[in-house]
Amino acid sequence: MKKRLLIKNIKLLVQVQRGIKPKLLGKAMEDIQCIENAFLLTEGDTIADFGEMKNLSKLAYTEGVMEIDATGKMVFPSFCDSHTHLVYAGSREIEYGDKIKGLSYEEIAKRGGGILNSAALLNETSEEELYKQSFARLEEIISQGTGAVEIKSGYGLNLEGELKMLRVIKRLKENSPLIIKATFLAAHAVPVEYKNRQNQYVDYVIDTILPTVAKENLADYIDVFCDKGFFTVEETRKILVAGKKFGLYPKIHANELGFSGGVQVATENNARSADHLEYVSEAEISAFKNSQTMPTILPGAAFFLNLPYSPARKMIDAGLPVAIASDFNPGSSPSGNMKLMLSLATVNHKMTPQEAIAAATINSAYAMGVSHIAGSITKEKKANFFITKKIPTLEYFSYAYGSNLIDTIVLNGELIQPI
Ligand code: NIG
């Protein structure tokens, strides 16, 4: 008999959906559905039932069920973090010091620091060591409420290094309870060997690395850092078109450092998402409006690099969906804590707590192509959720920005022991 868990007396069951809605747009983000005094039942690794306590027929559920009493506590679907770089070697707190002293992200990159620093270290690190470091980060984000995560390559910047990263992601997929998607991002920076020969690096990515990655079936998506000082719109288009021939759909870095044209090249290529979006005007909003591409903001990166805040409020008011992700990486966002991202999204990007929850669950699930199995409390979706500590209101969750309010974690219908 399949294992069953029954969570009873839930003060508020958050972000329920009956039937599959792959994303929430505009005003609907504020209206996330919740049930007061609720129950939730899992069977095997999926959600079997949920509803009001008064509709819980005791007899139907008593046999072989493990019960958890959630009086005073809330249940949220696990966060979906649709943009991370959590496979990396070491850390870069040296640059953190430089930034405090006034150097910008671009200045650090120009003098060979930034992504190139992580690339040098990654290429010296064994696959085993990289796996160990990355697995520890996965355990950390699990304890912070994440149930699905997208992870990018992009610190190899050569065939061997990129394959090493993607093989580590593959092993993480096999050995962790999280839903994981892999994104190929060799066009993250131009490696030292190709300095002043950027076009040749683009050809190397397209002709040499991409076909090997595709042949080994190591990636779900393709990404390019389309921004000032990194890759141009033309180079981005060339790489995305090549990726699509191998069945890799784009999810790209766009408009972090300026009006790069990244949003337009993303929507034109039917990207799943375009991410960062510190620079968004009417032209970008209208490109998104006519597309299926999910605008994704990364509040941790904007906070940590002191960038202008992406106008999430404006995008939602224009009727667009918005997703939130952590961008967990050693340079611009050394944290994968999605609860903290909710707080930053509310305070800095002027989203309401409800909108932020929609953005970090169903919309971020869409942004990584998993909204049919994750991102809401829905029958038949994966039983990935967490139970909070006792909290007074829904708003309290992102308001108490430094408190760990996550009490119990369930992934695939299994209780996860805290690390
Ligand atoms: O999303 N913007 C480009 N890439 C990453 C940063 C990577 C790094 O600095 O190591 C980002 O912010």
Ligand code: FE
């Ligand atoms: Fe990123």
